[in-house]
Amino acid sequence: MRQKYPQKRQSSNSRGNRYVKRPQRKASNSTQWQAQTDRVRTLVYQVLLAVETRESYANLLLPPRLTRAQIGGRDAGFATELTYGTLRCQGYYDWIIEQCSSRPVAALEKPLLVILRMGLHQLLNMRVPTHAAVNESVNLAKQEVNQGAAGLVNGVLRGALRLGEDELQRRLNSLSPTARLARRYSHPAWIIAAYRAALSEHQKLGAEIPADDASLEALLAANNRPPYINLVARPGLIEREDLADRVEESEQDVAYSTLSPWGLIVSGGDPADLEAVINGQAAVEDQGSQLIAGLAAEYPLSGRDKIWLDLCAGPGGKTALMAALGRERGAKVFANEISPHRAKLVEDSVKALDNVEVVCKDGTDFPSREGGFDRVLVDAPCTGLGALRRHPESRYRSRNETIPEITALQARLLGRALDVCREGGLVIYATCSPHPAETTFLVERVLKERGDGQLLDLKVAIGQLIAADTWPSGLGCADKYLQLWPHIHSSDAMFAVLIAKNRKGV
Template sequence: MSDPVRGTAFDVLRAVDERDAYVNLLLPTLLRERGITGRDAGLATELTHGTLRRRGTYDAILGHLSRQGIEGIDPPVLDALRLGTHQLLGMRVPAHAAVSTTVDLVRRTSGHKPVGFANALLRRVGEKDLDTWVTELTAGLGEDQALSISASHPVWIVQALRDALGPDGDLRGLLDADNLPPKVTLVARPGLSDPSELPGEPGRWSPYARILEGGDPGEIAAVRDGRAGVQDEGSQLVAITLAEATVDGQDDRWLDLCAGPGGKAALLAALATRRGAHLVANEVQRHRAELVEQALRQLPDVEVTVHDGRHGPWEPESFDRVLVDAPCTGLGALRRRPESRWRRRPEDLATLVPLQRDLLDRALDLTRPGGVVAYATCSPHRAETVEVVDAVVSARPDVTVEADHQWWPHLHGTDAMFCALLRRG
């Protein structure tokens, strides 16, 4: 490959489009396989993540300039053009280098036929800066449509986030935060490591957190051997919220009903172990259960099970604390998983919301009177958060909501995690 950095970014974009690949898993793998390290790895990461984050804006520009619109551009050529547009408008790459490297990429991956088209289109993109393009393309549009282009979020997500924030919320601040690369956050698992032995600054909210400015967390010994992990502070706060809730009487049976890939389960297990409690970490998919086992490898007393959480073999009222980290749209982690905003559709809620309600209802059945359930989603969408809780609790006079929390990237520096604490009466 004559340009392995741009070629790797291109390959990741194609994998996202063709087979719904996850960037956070695929990109590090390709970088290792191709021996791309240091500044080149950083460039490949910025090219990939930056292009995906700003794809909505770049597509609006490319669609405006192309006579056939976005839909008429061959997908591999379109991905190359997106990479070129990001270099022209979102990075400090000289215009001639951005155009020539992208044209070379098009020639190598799609042949000679689209080369002239790509060259001409990118030269037109480079005639104006990003702010000028956005101003021109959003003139006369409604507020949500304009935000969709300028902040690079699908309109339905803009509307969902506006609804979740409420009338006084800083929607623009949230959308901008989604487009910033998140810092790497570490968690020291209690009893296995101490935050003081980890690099970075203390977290704002979790006593176990350390925030890194950069670097590879895999090079940290405590992370390599499972005594610490990489975990957003919002995710840590969910486990802490459940663990710190008051429970009268016995407190030795804990359950994580949807444990994959294992970050919350590992912190919860460490907290449980220090109190002499036993955690069951359940996951419906075998390959994700294996990830849970890997995360829990320093906590061998935890029981990892593979069941549909709605129908697992546990006795009613047999647990003191239960975590339901429910499958969701993931709209709270758009800065961390930039491809999600283009992958998800509003119709996904029709499948996810009934599942979320069923899992929460089952968790409450499995909790003894006086015990607590934490219901969490990495999404602030009201249909997946307060509306799920309200629907389940309204049909259960034996349950009360003690608290709910919504953390935000632009306010707390975390993913947009939701957590409600419910008590079984």
């Protein structure tokens, strides 16, 4: 069952803004609804097979295919849950398949494996009647594989039903603690170890978060729940209240973000249909990402404050919010992206703004500017371990062995950001990963080696944007290290630090 909206208490911040929880509409009481079976399930099967065999991404494949097939409403909702839910729980379903089949998962044909996972998700985590989940999975196997595959699908799904929840749990409990978590929550063991280390590290640094086994399990469970849609109202283009009214006109529930004074949390629907999103006044953006962009633009800075740089700008969400905030103060943002394709995404994201220049260069060798940049954001490429709710397939593709290569790139990007920032300017380093190797350890190492950067206090800066008592479950932030968590803040596990650029040796 999905968590409730973050409970928003009336509060105020230093700007005098009031944050009041908006009324919410009653949820639908529909039960045991069945989709247009063959058409919807066939489309989901095709998407999941492409994800499995071609390393495609579901978020890039599913929406346009639903549009082309003219599948909307509840059928589209069914397809979305079946696609992403199957991916999130894939590791658990593979373990169940091995409990119910004489053939190991590695020996199963990919089309057959995809159909089995889909069937198990309908049986165990969706309100689909048992006979429909089994029969439609069997029919899909006949259609896409062969009669023999249909028999195996029938046997495995009915075998899972016979085992039942209690027996499956008993077998899970017989495993080692890490193996149990890895199977039950579909996370590779190395990611679990990285999360455990990150929780412990931030608690040691003073973050007001639990770091015990229960917290780790809550984090893994949060990664397997579908996130609510987060919208940002870009300042100067649309007021948050106006955006909320437009969302409610589309018959969706809406609440104010707990982490961003520009954010909304929306219950569902397709935000791409909103006129404000189409014309670039608003966008879909995680509330944690909004907070980091806000810190990058709003942290007090002495001296000139007109020339800003986003060193790794794609796809452009943070760039656009920074630029909207800077536009009110006469700032210009240079948005750099090494990939031409992603640079075009940045151009589309900032189309409603006239103070952004998109460039396409290697961030590790970005050219210096006379006088330097006043603010430099480095939203560095990373493992993506903080966004597994939104990109569930990433957990099965990321490899621990790539960490040294990734952190070497991150260090070069952070170093170049410090190079091109003026003395007295501000560098913001951020990742969508809580892995200590990509966050605290890397920042401390780079600053120690260079000697020209000083970490700034974050709590004061955050307090200028949001009243502390609106944060769920406490601030969850060390003095100089921001680390957000899905199970605590209902956001991606974003990390950020603010760095004052000093003269070397000062």
